[in-house]
Amino acid sequence: MVKGESIQTFVQQIDWKETKMRWGGERLPIVLLRPLAVAALILFLSVSVVFGMEDTTCKKTGIELQILGSGGPVGWDERASSGYLVWANGRPQVMIDAGGGTFLRLHQAGARVKDLKLLSITHFHPDHASDLPALLWSGTLSGMKNLVVSGPSGSKAIPGLKDFLDSLFNAKTGAFPWPKLSGRKPKLRAVETDFQSNSPVKIYKDGNLRVTAVGVPHAKLPTLGYRVDIGGVSVGFGADQAGTGSDYTGFSRAFVKLVQGVDVLVMDFAVSEEVKGGPIRFHAKPSVVGKIAQAVGVRTLVLSHLFKVDGNPNFSLSNLESNLAHLKNHYSGTVVLAEDLKCIEVKKIAKKQ
Numbered sequence: 001m002v003k004g005e006s007i008q009t010f011v012q013q014i015d016w017k018e019t020k021m022r023w024g025g026e027r028l029p030i031v032l033l034r035p036l037a038v039a040a041l042i043l044f045l046s047v048s049v050v051f052g053m054e055d056t057t058c059k060k061t062g063i064e065l066q067i068l069g070s071g072g073p074v075g076w077d078e079r080a081s082s083g084y085l086v087w088a089n090g091r092p093q094v095m096i097d098a099g100g101g102t103f104l105r106l107h108q109a110g111a112r113v114k115d116l117k118l119l120s121i122t123h124f125h126p127d128h129a130s131d132l133p134a135l136l137w138s139g140t141l142s143g144m145k146n147l148v149v150s151g152p153s154g155s156k157a158i159p160g161l162k163d164f165l166d167s168l169f170n171a172k173t174g175a176f177p178w179p180k181l182s183g184r185k186p187k188l189r190a191v192e193t194d195f196q197s198n199s200p201v202k203i204y205k206d207g208n209l210r211v212t213a214v215g216v217p218h219a220k221l222p223t224l225g226y227r228v229d230i231g232g233v234s235v236g237f238g239a240d241q242a243g244t245g246s247d248y249t250g251f252s253r254a255f256v257k258l259v260q261g262v263d264v265l266v267m268d269f270a271v272s273e274e275v276k277g278g279p280i281r282f283h284a285k286p287s288v289v290g291k292i293a294q295a296v297g298v299r300t301l302v303l304s305h306l307f308k309v310d311g312n313p314n315f316s317l318s319n320l321e322s323n324l325a326h327l328k329n330h331y332s333g334t335v336v337l338a339e340d341l342k343c344i345e346v347k348k349i350a351k352k353q
């Protein structure tokens with residue numbers, strides 16, 4: 001860090017993935033200052049914030065959460081838009097969201113669409129669903145026979161999952177009239193869930209895999225938060241949510257109930273604490289994310305949906321260290337910043353007596 005340079009500017013300059021790669025490579029002298037800088041930054045932010053320093057390759061044993069896309073709607077920092085994959089003993093089980101770039105990341109992760117049991121979409125903003133046709137096309141041409149796809153019901157203004165799929169794949173009126181394109185048509189079982197439900201709804205059950213969902217407030221867009229229970233552990237996915245009740249001042253009680261006691265919680269960390277205006281109806285402030293995580297009682301909180309817009313202070317990466325501080329005023333567990341392909345072991349941690 002150059003003297004006089006703000007910590008904020010410095011955070012923005014760090015490319016975590018490159019840092020890792022270059023530490024082990026010949027170009028180390030060029031980036032000699034990076035490890036020192038990283039250490040200084042970690043000290044600044046406190047020891048309980050975990051950055052993307054560890055190996056991103058899944059071990060393919062036990063239950064693992066892999067980040068397919070850690071970004072948001074605006075391209076930034078080589079991040080794909082939203083997507084997550086839950087592995088069980090090296091087998092891909094559930095993919096949550098299919099934002100732009102997750103088609104590539106899924107295959108980089110070594111997973112195949114046809115091996116998924118469930119593809120769950122939180123809502124139909126493009127940064128959460130735009131790679132769906134590419135993923136299903138990939139599955140179709142590689143022998144996928146069937147797949148369960150879940151998503152929210154529609155509102156008066158916004159189509160639900162079934163209408164969304166129909167608009168894509170209907171043989172006569174779809175944008176990609178499936179049978180005409182390939183002669184094959186995998187069976188898609190659409191599980192549409194009432195986004196206005198205030199109590200957890202069962203989405204999927206197969207052996208020791210159980211997926212449940214509940215509506216979360218994301219302005220007026222039908223949106224679901226998910227919980228994946230598998231092999232005795234659990235992961236919660238907050239999706240895009242204002243983290244509020246109807247008045248945007250509290251937090252999502254139905255969602256907190258859904259993910260109560262999960263071992264890992266993924267929350268979008270999209271906006272800054274000082275945000276005003278429109279974005280606050282769509283995304284929770286850092287302090288609200290912290291309150292939700294604390295209320296859930298989760299030990300590991302993964303912050304994702306990270307991006308910024310040049311010249312706009314409304315988004316979390318515009319002032320990351322300040323926003324992390326606001327979050328940590330309300331949450332005492334471990335914070336992990338998501339990065340694409342990062343893998344997180346999901347395990348039970350004994351509660352303090």
Ligand SMILES: [Zn+2]
Nearest residue numbers: 123125218240
């Ligand atoms: Zn959204």
